[in-house]
Amino acid sequence: MTGKIAFALWLGIACPLALAGEQVLRLSTTTSTDNSGLLAWLLPVFEARTGTKVQVIAVGSGKALELAKNGDVDVALVHARAAEDTFVAEGHGIKRRDVMYNDFVLACPPSDKADIKGGSDIVAALRRLASSEVRFVSRGDNSGTDQMEKSYWKAAGIRPPPPRYLSAGLGMAQVLGMAAELQACTLTDRATYATFKDKAALAILVQGDPKMFNPYGIIAVNPARHPGINERAAYQLIDWITSGEGQARIAAFRPNGQQLFFPSALPAR
Structure with missing residues (x-):
């Protein structure tokens, strides 16, 4: 059984409405948005505006773009700008638009045994962490967060050796829980941290570095590569989420009074 056939069968089971003829849009996106x-x-x-049911597949950005590349989804909402640009340049995606942004933070046990609290230079903080005895849990899943973290270690020129550096291969929520249990640090997007901070018992020790800027973009799968995709619905979602209404809705998302995402869409060109 091919991957596409298996995926189609999974959609039929997970989303019976698709079998009933209702228009379905398949969206691959990051764990942070979900x-x-x-x-x-x-x-x-x-969905109310368009009568379209959105089927969400929440994975890391790398996997989300892989699903889009294979034609297993119609549109991707991700946060891995370099990978997004490559995806479009190689002809896999079209109509890419900026949607919103937030930032990354370095979350660690409040005890701060690496003595990095209050810093705003992520590379310097990671160098200090690597020279300490503090452990670090990486997502290790080629997500946007994972790609950004790897770029910081490369810039630092040093990384904790095993077993102080652990590659989890998990989503952000699970990694936050793992880091808390192991009394380790991890890089996380602010939105997921804010959602799980009460359970994870980790503190933000480093934030505010411009290098920790975290933009999100939305991209339609190229119908020339995959004629069977729902091109019309993909364009509808892109147009709506970057419209005044969609952007205002993003800005108004404030669980516990904290704004987690900031709209950034520019007029379509």
Whole structure:
């Protein structure tokens, strides 16, 4: 059984409405947009406007773009700008638009045994962490967060040796829990941290570095590569989420009074 056939069968089981003929849009996206509750806040409005059911597949950005490259989804909402640009340049995606941004933070045990609290230079903080005895848990899943973390270690020129550096291969929520249990640090997007901070018992020790800027983009799968995709619905979602209404809805998402994502869409060119 090919991957596409298996995926189609899974969609038929997971989303019976697709079998009944209702228009379905397949969206691959990051765990941060799903775990934070943002999609549950945004998508019902879009679905009501268009009569389209959105089937969400929340994975790391690398996997989300892989699903899009294979034609297993119609549109991707991710946060891995370099990978997004490559995806479009290679002809896999079209109509890419900026959507929103937030930032990354370095979350660690409050005891701060690496003595990095209050810093705003992520590379310097990671050098200090690597020279300490503190452990670090990496997502290790080629997500946007994982790609950014790897770039910081490369810039630092040093990384904790095993077993102080652990590659989890898990989503952000699970990694936060793992880091808390192991009394380790991890790099996380602010939205997921804010959603799980009460359970994870980790503190933000480093934030505010411009290098920790975290932009999100949305991209339609190129119908020339995969004629069977729902091109019309993909364009509808892109147009809506970057519209005044969609952007205002993003800005209004404030669980516990904290704004987690900031709209950044520019007029379509």
